[in-house]
Amino acid sequence: MRLKPADSPPGSAGLTPWERVQLARHPQRPYTLDYVGALFDDFVELHGDRLFADDPALVGGPARFHGRPVMVMGHQKGRDTKENALRRFGMPHPEGYRKALRLMKQAEKFSLPVVSLVDTPGADPTLPSEERGQALAIATNLFEMARLRVPVVAVIIGEGGSGGALAIAVADRVLMMENAIYSVVTPEGCASILWNNAGLAAEAAASMKIVAEDIWRFGIVDGVVPEPAGGAHADPAGAAQALGTALADTMAELDRQYGRGEALDIERLLHDRVAKYRSIGIFDEA
C-alpha cells in the first residue's frame, strides 16, 4: 500500500502546520490502547522490563490482528491529569524502552510480526531517566530493531517526537496518520534551542516541515493514512477503521514481498531494512 497525500480526503487542507500540531495532540485523539481495543483481539498486556520497573507510558503485548498473532506496542498518553500523572504524557523512562525491547525479542523468539504505534512528545528528560541511561536505552533499541528477525511495521499515530519516537519506529514499513507529526524535536524545543523563545513554536513547526505530506515527500514514511473529516478525534471509529485497513494492506504487502512464517526471507528483509535507513540523507559530494 502506498497511500499518497493526494489520495487523502481534504480534511486537513488549508490548516497551518501549527494547527496540524494541535490536531496531533488533541486530547480526544485515539491513543495506542484505543487502537488496540478497536483493531486487535485477545490482547494480553505484558508489564515490566525485568530490570527496574514497569513504565505505563509504553504499553504492549501479544494480540491477534485479523486472526494472526502479532506483538503490538506503543506509547500511551493519558486523557486527564490523573491519567497523565501515571502515563507521564506518553514520555517513557528507560524502563519503557527496555520493556519494548523485551517484547520485541519475545516477538522474535515466537516469530510474531511487530506492530508499533508511535505517539510521544519525546523520551522523558529528567534526572531519574539520566541515572538509568535514557540515551543508551534508545540507542540499544535502534541497534536491535535494525536486526530484529521478524517483520516490523510502525505507525506514527499522533506525535512522533524525536529519539523517543524513533526508539520504537525502526521498521520495514512506516506509516503516518494524516494529522500526525514526525520531528527531530518538538516545535517548542526547536524554538527554544534556536531562538531562545518557546513562544515561536508555530514558526518552528512550519520551518521544520513535520506534517505528513512533507515527511512522505521526503521518503521517510511509506504511506499516509487518511483520517476522517475534521481529524481522528472527530470520528475515532472511522480513524481506527482507516488504520486497520492500512495495516492489513501493509502486512499483506510485506508477506507478498518477503514471504511469511517458515517461508519468510529474513535475510532479504533485514538487508532492505538497513538499506532503507542507510540511504536517508541529503548532502553534496565534491
Place this chain on the structure above:
Amino acid sequence: MPIRDLFRREPRAGPDIPANMWVRCANERCRDLIYTREFEKNLRVCQKCHYHARLSARERIEQLVDAGSFQEEWAGLLPGDPLDFVSAGQSYRDKLAETQQKTGLPEAVICGTGLVEGIPLRLAVADFGFLGASMGSVVGEKVARAVERSIETRLPFLAVCSSGGARMHEGIFSLMQMAKTAACLARLAEARVPFISLLTDPTTGGVTASFAGLGDVMLAEPGALVGFAGPRVIEQITKQKLPPGTQRAEFQLEHGMIDKVVHRRDLRPTLARLLRLYGASCAIDGKGA
C-alpha cells in the same frame, strides 16, 4: 578633560609578551593561568585542576594518532539544505558558509585512518566548534561510511564523540541519522569488528542516543558531560537545580553507563591495549587499511 579619563589606565610599558603566551584554565572553579607551552605539552589539560579543555578535531587527531599516520577519508562530503531552513533571518546555507569559514572545516566530523602505537584503526572525530557537532546528514553519512569501510577492511573503529545533539536545521533527516548509524553498527557488530566510543565534553542528545552510545567499550574523558537531555533542559523542565557532577563522566561510570574514565595522557596506551586484546579478528598487523 572628561572625568573618566582620570581613571583610564595607560598601557603599561614593559617587555613584549605575546598575547598567547599564557592561557587561563576554562574551569570556572580554577581559572589558573597556565604557561601555554606547558598546557600544550600536557595535551591541553590543566595541571592544577586536571580540567580537560575541549579540542578541535584536528587537535584531537594530532594528539591521538602516531605522527604523520592520519589519512583523511571523505573530506569532500558537504552539507545540503533539505528543508530550505531559515532561522532568525539567516538561511541555513549562510549559517553553514559562515561556520565553514570560521572553523576551516567543511562539516562537524573528520574521518580517516591512522595508527595508535602502531596499531591501525579507522576513526571519526567530532568538532564541537562546528555547530556544536550536531548530527545532520553529513555526520551520519560519514559515520556510516566509516563503519562500512571498517567492515570491509576489518579495521577497528573509534568514534571520538562530542555533540549538542540533532542538527535542527535538517529536521527529520537529522533524526533519521540516528537509525542510520545504529543500523550500520549492527552490521559492524555482526562482523565482529571492535568499536570503541570515546565520549568527550560534551556528548548529548541524539548522538549519545545512537552511535556514541553503542561502543563495545565506552570510554570518557574526566569531567566530560555525557547524557541524553542537556542540564539546561532538565533544569527548565523539573525546575530544580542539578547537583554538581550530574551527567559528568564519573557520574556515568558510577551509574554503569560507561566502562572507564581515562585521563587524556592515558588515552593512547589504553586504546592500544584494548585494540591488541580485541583486535585478533582484525587487520591489526597493519594490512587492510
